[in-house]
Amino acid sequence: xxxxxxxxxxxxxxxxxxxxxxxxxxxxxxxxxxxxxxxxxxxxxxxxxxxxxxxxxxxxxxxxxxxxxxxxxxxxxxxxxxxxxxxxxxxxxxxxxxxxxxxxxxxxxxxxxxxxxxxxxxxxxxxxxxxxxxxxxxxxxxxxxxxxxxxxxxxxxxxxxxxxxxxxxxxxxxxxxxxxxxxxxxxxxxxxxxxxxxxxxxxxxxxxxxxxx
Amino acid sequence: xxxxxxxxxxxxxxxxxxxxxxxxxxxxxxxxxxxxxxxxxxxxxxxxxxxxxxxxxxxxxxxxxxxxxxxxxxxxxxxxxxxxxxxxxxxxxxxxxxxxxxxxxxxxxxxxxxxxxxxxxxx
Numbered sequence: 171x172x173x174x175x176x177x178x179x180x181x182x183x184x185x186x187x188x189x190x191x192x193x194x195x196x197x198x199x200x201x202x203x204x205x206x207x208x209x210x211x212x213x214x215x216x217x218x219x220x221x222x223x224x225x226x227x228x229x230x231x232x233x234x235x236x237x238x239x240x241x242x243x244x245x246x247x248x249x250x251x252x253x254x255x256x257x258x259x260x261x262x263x264x265x266x267x268x269x270x271x272x273x274x275x276x277x278x279x280x281x282x283x284x285x286x287x288x289x290x291x292x293x294x295x296x297x298x299x300x301x302x303x304x305x306x307x308x309x310x311x312x313x314x315x316x317x318x319x320x321x322x323x324x325x326x327x328x329x330x331x332x333x334x335x336x337x338x339x340x341x342x343x344x345x346x347x348x349x350x351x352x353x354x355x356x357x358x359x360x361x362x363x364x365x366x367x368x369x370x371x372x373x374x375x376x377x378x379x380x381x382x383x
Numbered sequence: 384x385x386x387x388x389x390x391x392x393x394x395x396x397x398x399x400x401x402x403x404x405x406x407x408x409x410x411x412x413x414x415x416x417x418x419x420x421x422x423x424x425x426x427x428x429x430x431x432x433x434x435x436x437x438x439x440x441x442x443x444x445x446x447x448x449x450x451x452x453x454x455x456x457x458x459x460x461x462x463x464x465x466x467x468x469x470x471x472x473x474x475x476x477x478x479x480x481x482x483x484x485x486x487x488x489x490x491x492x493x494x495x496x497x498x499x500x501x502x503x504x505x506x
Contacts, residue, residue, distance in 0.1 A: 204419040285464030298456045379420025
């Protein structure tokens with residue numbers, strides 16, 4: 171019996187299905203549900219999206235924190251911190267932010283150049299490599315600016331807001347479909363110092379992906 | 384993570400589900416509200432790839448093909464190029480509308496003819 175000729179279209183389809191299955195299972199779960207489960211020391215936990223009531227609670231807590239920080243003489247706004255950093259370390263954050271825009275423009279120019287090239291153009295791989303370098307430059311610059319500005323009022327509030335949401339939205343598995351909030355109060359959350367807090371914050375950041383900013 | 388999300392969003396399974404969800408009222412997620420940032424991002428890419436596949440089928444762009452859609456870098460480049468081209472077209476249309484507007488001002492037949500106050504017997 172002669173071997174059948176391969177149906178190339180079917181082969182391509184099969185390859186596509188296999189490559190979809192190779193996508194990390196946890197990432198497919200993250201897409202289909204608005205919760206992120208994790209395990210620490212053999213116990214199951216999950217972080218879920220906050221409800222409207224919880225968002226309001228977190229916003230109220232953030233406003234109170236804002237008033238506290240305003241009364242603290244050590245608190246500096248982003249603008250004042252930038253000025254202090256320039257005086258003390260001779261680092262111009264505004265200039266770094268302009269550089270960030272220039273890097274963005276560099277990437278956009280590369281995009282316009284690449285978009286007109288056809289599949290056989292040999293410079294496409296080089297363009298892709300250049301784009302990765304530009305993106306890395308952008309990330310590093312962004313991280314540097316972030317590090318300098320971390321102590322400012324705005325960043326402290328953002329961090330506090332995230333922590334408050336993590337306290338409200340992290341649950342531990344009791345049994346079957348029953349889940350219970352891990353921390354009874356924000357003070358309990360603040361006192362805790364361990365893997366659970368870091369994992370809760372990390373999971374919340376993953377779920378939120380900046381949608382409340 | 385975004386790479387994986389895009390891979391799923393452009394897959395024939397999810398594209399088919401997305402297109403049919405609109406007509407058949409199918410739910411794409413376990414939750415019907417309170418969508419996570421990841422789900423919002425996934426919906427965004429579902430929509431973008433749906434649009435790109437439609438434009439590919441309509442042959443709207445000479446520089447769009449399957450290889451461009453499947454390569455994240457080339458896809459990003461094409462999306463930026465497409466945005467700029469559309470902005471150019473909108474600006475050009477606005478300029479042409481302005482020119483037509485100026486031309487029509489010189490044409491008296493486009494002005495309504497005043498026939499006097501109503502009920503005063505003017506024809």
